[in-house]
Amino acid sequence: MTDRIRRLGMTAARFALSGALLWLLLSQTDASALMARAAAIDPRWLAAAFALTVVxxxxxxxxxxxxxxxxxxxIGTMRALRINLAAFFLGQALPTSIAGDAWRVLKIRSLGFGIGTGVRGVLIDRTTAMIGLVLVVLVTAPLLLARMPDPAMRWSVAAGLGLGAALLALALSADRLSGRWASGRLSGVAEFGRAVRGLLSRPVTAIPIVGVSVMVHLLAGATMWLIAGSLGLPVGLVDCLVLMPPIVLVAGMPLSIAGWGLREGAVVAVFALVGVPMDGALLMSVLLGLLLLLVSLPGGLVLAFPEPGPGQAAPRRIR
Structure with missing residues (x-):
C-alpha cells in the first residue's frame, strides 16, 4: 500500500511539474503572437520533420x-522496431518514463532470453545513446559556449559536461576499480561496464552503435531546424545542431510527463541565445512534442496486436 501511494505521489508530482512549467511559459508568452505564428505553419516543413523523426x-x-x-x-531489426515502437508509445502515454524500458525487458524475456540479458541490453542502449550525446556535445562545445554571453553560464555548462563525462567514464570502468565496485550490490555496475566495453572494443559492433548514436542526435538537430522553418523562424541549421543536445539531456530527465514542460522550458531558454522569440521557441517545442507523440502511435497497434511468442501459434484467420 505504501509503494502504491508513493507511486501515485510521484505521478501526481510529474503531472504537477509539467502543468506548472507549461502554465508559467504560456503566461509569459504573447498569446496573439503565438496564435498568429501557429496559423502560418508550413505543413511541408513539418512533413519533412516527421520523416526525419521516423528515420x-x-x-x-x-x-x-x-x-x-x-x-x-x-532479435532482428524488424522485431526491435516493433518492440521499440510499443515502448515509445508507453513512454509517451504513461506518466512514468521507465514503462517503455520495462516493456522492452519483458519482451526480451518472452523471446526466450534471460531477464538479465534484457536489462543489460536496455541499459547498454541507453548508455550508448548517452555516449553519442557526449561526443556531439564535446565536438560542438566551442560553438555552444560561444553563443552564451554570460561567463557564469559558460562555466556552469562546462562543469556539467565535465561531470557527465566523468560519471560515464566511471560507469564504464567500474570493474577495473578495487573494493566494493567488483563485488556486492555494485557488482552489477562492474558487469555492465565490461559488457559495454566488450561491444565497443569490436569494430563490427562499435562502429554502427556509436555511429548511429551520433547520427540520431544530429538528426534531432536537423528535425528542430525543419520545425523552425515551418514557423518561418530565421534559425540556422548549425544553431539547431549545437543547441539541441542540451535540450535532449534536460527533456530526458524523469521528472515530468514525457518531457513536457521541461523540454519547453529548455527550448525557450536555449534558443533565446540565438534570438528566437519566446512564442516561436515555445511553439517549436510543442510541435516537436506532438511529432514525437504522432510517431509513437503505431506502437499502440503493436500493443493491441502482439506477435506470437516462441511456441505460440499465430491466430487463425476466419474465412
Missing amino acids: QVVLISWRWAVIMAGLDAS
Whole structure:
C-alpha cells in the first residue's frame, strides 16, 4: 500500500511539474503572437520533420538490434522496431518514463532470453545513446559556449559536461576499480561496464552503435531546424545542431510527463541565445512534442496486436 501511494505521489508530482512549467511559459508568452505564428505553419516543413523523426526511430531500433546480437540475443531489426515502437508509445502515454524500458525487458524475456540479458541490453542502449550525446556535445562545445554571453553560464555548462563525462567514464570502468565496485550490490555496475566495453572494443559492433548514436542526435538537430522553418523562424541549421543536445539531456530527465514542460522550458531558454522569440521557441517545442507523440502511435497497434511468442501459434484467420 505504501509503494502504491508513493507511486501515485510521484505521478501526481510529474503531472504537477509539467502543468506548472507549461502554465508559467504560456503566461509569459504573447498569446496573439503565438496564435498568429501557429496559423502560418508550413505543413511541408513539418512533413519533412516527421520523416526525419521516423528515420531516428528506425536507426535507434537497428542500434538496439546490433547491441542485442552482441549479447548473443539476436532479435532482428524488424522485431526491435516493433518492440521499440510499443515502448515509445508507453513512454509517451504513461506518466512514468521507465514503462517503455520495462516493456522492452519483458519482451526480451518472452523471446526466450534471460531477464538479465534484457536489462543489460536496455541499459547498454541507453548508455550508448548517452555516449553519442557526449561526443556531439564535446565536438560542438566551442560553438555552444560561444553563443552564451554570460561567463557564469559558460562555466556552469562546462562543469556539467565535465561531470557527465566523468560519471560515464566511471560507469564504464567500474570493474577495473578495487573494493566494493567488483563485488556486492555494485557488482552489477562492474558487469555492465565490461559488457559495454566488450561491444565497443569490436569494430563490427562499435562502429554502427556509436555511429548511429551520433547520427540520431544530429538528426534531432536537423528535425528542430525543419520545425523552425515551418514557423518561418530565421534559425540556422548549425544553431539547431549545437543547441539541441542540451535540450535532449534536460527533456530526458524523469521528472515530468514525457518531457513536457521541461523540454519547453529548455527550448525557450536555449534558443533565446540565438534570438528566437519566446512564442516561436515555445511553439517549436510543442510541435516537436506532438511529432514525437504522432510517431509513437503505431506502437499502440503493436500493443493491441502482439506477435506470437516462441511456441505460440499465430491466430487463425476466419474465412
